[in-house]
Amino acid sequence: MPDEGRLDPPIRTTRIHEGTIVNLRSSDYRRPDGTVVRREVMDHPGAVVIVPVDRDHVILVRQPREAVEAYTLELPAGKLDHAGEDPLECAKRELAEEVSRAAAGWRDLGGFYTAPAILTEFIHCFMATGLTPVSGIDADEDEQIEVVEWPLSDLDGAIARVRDAKTLVGLMRLERELRAGC
């Protein structure tokens, strides 16, 4: 990962809330110039997003996202079981759980922070190819996921329609891969 410069870990931390997905804390950081700043930070173990390409389409999922009170169209994704989990193993598990596929080919498209001002989450982005169906893996309990096979010939249409940041990054990275391959 390119390095724009590291910052020191916090000098003081107060726990605010231990939640089911994120933990919230207030931390004080000493900057290189000596000043101390206070930040509210949400800890997150990290996540993966997968760009599954099957011949002439990319596989998306439509699902309810209560936080934004809407259904959204997204690439398959999920969070690491713990901060040290291998992202590729997590991607394989999520691909099976969310869209019932295994992949022969995996390619790292580069990762990114979701919201570096407030959230520690880093999302690893993989392209998955050579897909085959798998079954018998139960999705998480209260996920209601509808698989949407979106034609690559209308990738423009997906990029215009999607309203989820990680999915837009994944689809535009895919578009660049396809263009480079032409």
Next chain:
Amino acid sequence: MPDEGRLDPPIRTTRIHEGTIVNLRSSDYRRPDGTVVRREVMDHPGAVVIVPVDRDHVILVRQPREAVEAYTLELPAGKLDHAGEDPLECAKRELAEEVSRAAAGWRDLGGFYTAPAILTEFIHCFMATGLTPVSGIDADEDEQIEVVEWPLSDLDGAIARVRDAKTLVGLMRLERELRAGC
């Protein structure tokens, strides 16, 4: 905005924490099938990200992001003063505050949710052109922002280097605009 289907607002909410940037709550939602699910949700007023293009370069900012313990390279951005603020007015203010520029041309490139599973934040993305210097506007107190003029001839290099989701979306949208204009 394309509509994938709306969900009802929560039927019950418990406040967990009122913070400086985000408020955290636990809410119960009744789904169309009648089941009730509980979600921890962070409320956020929304934000803007700006793609400022000045002849042969795009203007980025390098700044400390304590939450991820790193400096990051990002497009200028900022949050709405309140949930009802006009996003374009917010974009004009942030462009002046962060990189001391005003713009003659503004174009809406489409917005997106930062993390629709946990955060209400929606980011409006604007391209700004016809830039002129402005001065005398003080940036927020503890922001330490370095302006980076990145050449459009190496937009590839920026897309490979940046690790911030909203900035990747903005730069790849810019790349598509430039390609469409050629």
